[in-house]
Amino acid sequence: MTLPAPPQTLRIGSDLPVRRLGYGTAQLTGPGYWGPRGSGAEATALLRRAVELGVTLVDTADNYGPDVAEERVAAALHPYADGLVIATKGGVVRDSAEAWHIDGHPERLRAMCEASLRRLRLERIDLYQLHRIDPGVPVAEQLGALGELRAAGKIRHVGLDSVTAEQLRAALDLDLVPIVSVQNRYNLLDRASEPLLKLCEAHGIAFLPWFPLGNGGLTEDPVCAAVAAAHGATPAQIALAWLLHHSPVLCPTPGTGTLAHLEENLGAAQVRLTAQELARLDALTPRPSAPPA
Template sequence: MGTVIPIGGEPAAGRLGFGTGGLVGPGYWGPRHDGPGPSVALLRRAVDRGVTLIDTADNYGPDIAEELVARALHPYPAGLVIATKGGVVRTGPDLWHVAGRPEDLRAMCEASLRRLRTDTLDLYQLHRLDPRVPMADQLGALRELQEAGKIRHIGLDSVTADELARAQDITPIASVQNRYNLLDRAAEDVLALCEQRGTAFLPWSPLGDGALAGEAGTVVAAVAARHGATPGQIALAWLLHRSPVLLPTPGTSSPAHLDENLAAAGLALTEGDMARLDALDRPHEPHEA
């Protein structure tokens, strides 16, 4: 799986993780139609194939994804990082609201501990900052949980560079999860700050939600053909070459697609490949759907 990167210094994680959003029903709501068996098998396959970070969240399902992780992988093998998220309450398919009051975050963390069957969460990420609650109060609640031994490392999801800098003045931040991929680099300034401070960056939507089409898709397909790879593999390989702090966590419900994603870690893009792919950046233009 290639070079490992530290998350808050320890534990370390391989360069490709596995995201669990695809293991629940549409809109992150309810169970999948095929039952828990295939998802449990897929999680075990991911770890058997060398994945060392599982990225989940309490609102995937809700609750279902965390329960699947525990069912498949507990007791957790040494070196496996379980990352989860709290601070968002899901009320229906693609329906959710932010809930960042300290009492909410404490209750969510305790519930995740129970579902994941662990005494300490390796990485607990604030799924969204709550604009109605002072940042210091939200991070203070997580820091108290950390001091109590219930969280090892604290992370943030979907933040600006300014928010990340302010958060790091309050408490150490081990990771950031922002949308970032070959065709969407709006979080470039966040990535730069992560590089400066040694913060892991877990890009969500690393494959661009199927956006590799049109002119961009033609370029990616050409690079893929040179390597005997798929466009999706090239998109993941670009992330791995783009920055040493990037740790993509692509999700899937397909064993074949899992294997395809993990094989991207073995691709060696050339300087010419990177130059062609870098030139696809169009941060101020609409992206193709």
């Protein structure tokens, strides 16, 4: 039995509807997310094609490059179309191609946000995500700084990246600023963040999984390949379709540096899995039990 079509959109916060397949910009940069990848013209063509194909969420970060990805987003897409959500991140500083460090001091977060605003040519960032929680700075100070930026009109919504369910619950309990999204590694073969996903579902928080294709590893899974063959699809499309079917709060933003892979990834929205196929895919990885919400 073919399952009902999964929802095609979700809301970030209460006021930002986005298509559930976005575009992540890390692949616009070189190996290790350092320096540019390809030419600016190639990046522009890729970003504009993503929007032409219906992408309404572009996810980037200040340390992709660093600076490169944000600058390429602005060069390709500014002035931004109505309804196009630009999300970025701050809190991680790149020292070199191999080295980086976390910095969640309030003054640094404010400076990073201001720099992103300039590079993206925005007056307000729709979704600003704390790229990592700094263990050396009280969480209340980090979230408080983001709350102040929100109150000042610099950012619209706040998200977190690479957190545990316990950290998200603690942030919600602090109630310093609404948390509308999280980003964690999550895919068909890596479901360690399942408890976090369940907590997001309970609170209506969007979950933007990074490495939704397992950094390419999922494309070689034999079960994915068998299901893909039945649909005339690719294993990557099946892995993305599984995410869309698995939870309505999941919003993958797969990145790529090629037009062919972009079109392949976005084509996953058309795949309709059967209940039997979904059960086969679900069985690939045991899911951790979720704590109470």
